[in-house]
Each structure stands twice: as structure tokens, then as C-alpha cells.
Amino acid sequence: MSNLENALRELRDKRSQTQIELEKLDQIISGIESLNGTGAPNQTTPPKRIISAASRRKMARAQRARWAGIRKAAQPVAKTTDSAPAKRTMSAAARRKIAAAQRARWAKLKSQAAASKPKRTISAAGRKRIAAATRARWAAFRAAKKKAA
Secondary structure, eight states: OHHHHHHHHHHHHHHHHHHHHHHHHHHHHHHHHHHHTOOOOOOOOOOOOOOOHHHHHHHHHHHHHHHHHHHHHHSOOOOOGGGSOOOOOOOHHHHHHHHHHHHHHHHHHHHHHHHHSOOOOOOHHHHHHHHHHHHHHHHHHHHHHHHHO
């Protein structure tokens, strides 16, 4: 057991010595970088600010009060009912005319697209070759399946 404790103590000593060496190397590197003009500012992060729960509540209350003031200032002045504009409605006939015009536009676009791109067709001989190749492929598949079983 004492052998393990001695080994552990030696490893800890070696680790602390290595940490000291690393700190020295970091200092040397930062010194050289500062001479060279490329030195980055100290990379350490500042300690985290700790705020008590009571202070957080006060801050939250103050923020809510600020938002309430902003909302109150942003609210529009109440309008009287007689000055409000009437809601605009479209008659059914007008809606039908608009829909018909839109359908005509789509039909025109579709016809232009169809005219510019000819439809591809396969000849009867081509269809026969494809069907024969498919039959041959399936026959080979079935034969391989029988052979495996």
C-alpha cells in the first residue's frame, strides 16, 4: 500500500512541477508577443458577478415599471366610433371577376410552358425493349432467389 502512496505522491509532485513550467512558458510567450506587437490581451475572464435574490427582484420590478411606462406612452389615443372608417367589403360579382382573371392568367402561363417544352414520348419499339429488359431482370432475380434457397 505504501508503494502506491509513494507513486501517487511522486505523480502529484511531477504534475505541480509541470504546471509551474507551463506558467513560466506562458509568461515568456506573452513577453515575446508584447515585444513583437502581436500580443493578445490577457485571456483570463473576469470573475462572475454575483447578485443577491433581493437585488434581482428589485431589478425585475424596475424593469417592469420601465416597460409599463413605454407601453403607456405607445398606446394610441382612443378614437370615437363615428370617426372609424367603414370596413371595406367586396361584392360576390367582383370576387368572381378577379378569380376568373386569375384562372385565365394561370391557363395562359400553362399553355406557354407546354408550347415551349415538347412532350417526350416513347415509341412502341422502345416500350417493347424496356418491357423485355424488365422481364429479363425479374427472371434473373427469381433464379438467384431459387439458387440461394
